Amino acid sequence: MWRGCRRLLQGRSSPARLPRLPLVAGGSGPVGPGGGRTYAPPAERKRFYQNVSISQGEGGFEINLDHRKLKTPQAKLFTVPSEALAIAVATEWDSQKDTIKFYTMHLTTLCNTALDNPTQRNKMQLIRAAVKFLETDTVCYRVEEPAALAELQKKEWDPVVAWAEKRYNVAIGSSTSILGPNIPASTKETFVSHLASYNMWALQGIEYVITQLKSLILSMGLIDRHITVEKAVLLSRLEEEYQIQRWGSVEWAHDYDLCELRARAAAGTLFVHLCSESSTVKHKLLQD
Amino acid sequence: MAALGSPLRTLRGLLRELRHASGRAGRPYRRTPAYQHVVAAFRAHRVTSEKLCRAQQELHFQAATYLCLLRSVREHTALHQEYHGKGERSPEEVAGLVGFRLPQQPGGKG
Numbered sequence: 001m002w003r004g005c006r007r008l009l010q011g012r013s014s015p016a017r018l019p020r021l022p023l024v025a026g027g028s029g030p031v032g033p034g035g036g037r038t039y040a041p042p043a044e045r046k047r048f049y050q051n052v053s054i055s056q057g058e059g060g061f062e063i064n065l066d067h068r069k070l071k072t073p074q075a076k077l078f079t080v081p082s083e084a085l086a087i088a089v090a091t092e093w094d095s096q097k098d099t100i101k102f103y104t105m106h107l108t109t110l111c112n113t114a115l116d117n118p119t120q121r122n123k124m125q126l127i128r129a130a131v132k133f134l135e136t137d138t139v140c141y142r143v144e145e146p147a148a149l150a151e152l153q154k155k156e157w158d159p160v161v162a163w164a165e166k167r168y169n170v171a172i173g174s175s176t177s178i179l180g181p182n183i184p185a186s187t188k189e190t191f192v193s194h195l196a197s198y199n200m201w202a203l204q205g206i207e208y209v210i211t212q213l214k215s216l217i218l219s220m221g222l223i224d225r226h227i228t229v230e231k232a233v234l235l236s237r238l239e240e241e242y243q244i245q246r247w248g249s250v251e252w253a254h255d256y257d258l259c260e261l262r263a264r265a266a267a268g269t270l271f272v273h274l275c276s277e278s279s280t281v282k283h284k285l286l287q288d
Numbered sequence: 289m290a291a292l293g294s295p296l297r298t299l300r301g302l303l304r305e306l307r308h309a310s311g312r313a314g315r316p317y318r319r320t321p322a323y324q325h326v327v328a329a330f331r332a333h334r335v336t337s338e339k340l341c342r343a344q345q346e347l348h349f350q351a352a353t354y355l356c357l358l359r360s361v362r363e364h365t366a367l368h369q370e371y372h373g374k375g376e377r378s379p380e381e382v383a384g385l386v387g388f389r390l391p392q393q394p395g396g397k398g
Contacts, residue, residue, distance in 0.1 A: 054321060084325060088354065091322040095309035104361050225349045228290045229356045252371035259364035266357035273350055 044099040052094040054086045061086035065093065074116045081201070085111070085274040106267030110208060114201045114275075126203045127195045130210050131188050138215040138236055140174045140181040149242050156235055163226060164217045168194065172217070191216070201275040209268035212261060222269045229266045233258065236265075290349060298351050299330050305358035326351070 049065035056062070060079040063070040063086060070078040070093075080086045085107070092105045102109070121129070134140075139157040143150050157174070165172055170187040198206065209219045213236040221227045227235070234241060237258070244254055292298065303323065310317040317323055330351070333344045383390050 087321045087325050091306070091309055091320065094320065101365065104365055106357070106361070225290055225346065228292065228349075229353055231290070252367065256364065256367045256371070259360045259367060262360035263357055263364055266353050266360065270350065270353045270357060273346075273353070277346075 044101070046099055047096050049093075052090045054083070054090050056083075063090055063093065072112045072115045074118070076115055078111065078115065080111055082274045082277075085271070088270065088274070104263075106264055107271060110205060110267060110271045113208075114204045117204075123196070123200055123203060126200075126207050127192055130195060130203070130207045130216065131191045133210050133214070134172075134183055134188065134191065134216045135180055136214075137172075137181075137217055138213070139217050140172065142174050142176045143239075144176050149239060152242055153238060156238055160217055160221055160227070160235065164220060167224065167226075168220075198272070198276055202272045205268050205272035205275060209265055209272070212264045212268065222265065223272055229262060229269060233262050233265055237261070290352075292345075292348055292352050295330070295344075295348050295351075298348060298355055299326070302326055302351055302355045302358070305355060305362065308362055309358055 049068070051064075051066055053064045054061055055064055057077070057079060059077070060081045061083050062077065062079055072078055080089065089107050089111060092108055096105075139160055142153050142157075161172055161174060164170070168187075168190055170190050171184060172187060173181050175181040195203065195206065206219060206223065209222060210216050213219055213222075213232060215236055218227070218232045218236055222229065222232050240254070249255065303326070306320065306323050306326070307317045309322075310320055329347060333341075333347050377385075380390055
């Protein structure tokens with residue numbers, strides 16, 4: 001069996017016996033010293049298109065890969081309401097080099113989720129899931145020791161909580177107990193009614209950001225443009241950053257996670273803003 | 289509002305990222321829709337009679353967010369390629385790590 005496999009891999013067998021391998025990964029890794037081949041992760045799709053362009057259809061903007069229209073995983077036509085979002089998705093597809101790495105295409109994934117709604121949730125269920133995160137919000141959970149970390153949490157997280165309390169006129173507070181803060185029902189109702197003002201697509205994005213950052217307050221800070229993405233990710237990973245400063249950073253784990261979290265949070269925030277904005281340009285005449 | 293720094297810096301960073309992001313060298317990156325959209329948006333919002341223009345700041349925040357997205361995706365892909373992209377070793381290599389060799393079985397296994 002091994003000989004047969006090795007013959008296949010070295011391409012010496014006749015075409016009749018060679019099975020069709022249409023989706024072989026592009027660069028499958030170097031050949032080992034004994035002639036054995038390093039196994040690459042299975043079947044990545046190669047980039048099969050040259051040009052990516054955008055066109056406007058009835059439902060919104062569509063993406064064209066060469067002449068084919070892009071479809072969602074459930075085979076619906078991929079339409080987005082906003083042109084800027086379509087351009088960003090097209091850039092994602094265009095930036096794939098030899099193979100298509102779906103795990104880097106966060107905006108495309110978000111659009112697919114919004115279009116397909118695979119978990120079949122309606123608007124109210126999404127809002128409830130998002131507000132439920134407030135009970136286990138990261139910035140509300142404080143430690144008591146080590147003292148330096150407790151101090152850092154107070155210094156960094158208190159301003160954000162204070163901002164949220166002032167902006168939404170609610171009481172949140174923080175707690176060191178394992179049960180977490182006691183969020184009054186009025187606070188939850190305020191957030192529910194605030195989130196209800198966003199449309200379905202923006203809500204998918206908001207819920208995504210909340211799940212990634214593990215915090216409703218930080219996500220609202222991002223949506224309201226109070227903090228940047230880098231700052232929000234830093235606050236979300238505060239304890240990890242504290243440990244990194246103490247013990248050092250491991251590039252293949254810490255930086256990897258940091259970049260991935262930043263990418264996801266940025267994609268989610270951009271998605272929400274592009275789905276919930278409507279821009280008008282008012283031209284004023286120059287008075288001379 | 290978030291502390292964003294200078295819009296010029298954001299614009300430059302964004303254009304640099306777009307240059308890295310254009311996969312095929314067929315079309316110059318200046319003709320891609322993303323580049324043109326970004327440049328046009330920044331130009332349109334440049335002139336305003338108000339001192340604290342909300343639309344300008346919203347655009348700047350969006351640009352900074354998109355810059356963060358492009359930059360972190362690029363760094364993440366580079367890290368993935370360097371540390372996690374090599375796949376598994378073949379059985380022959382695994383055997384070779386401890387000094388063994390797989391048996392040659394001309395008739396197949398069993």
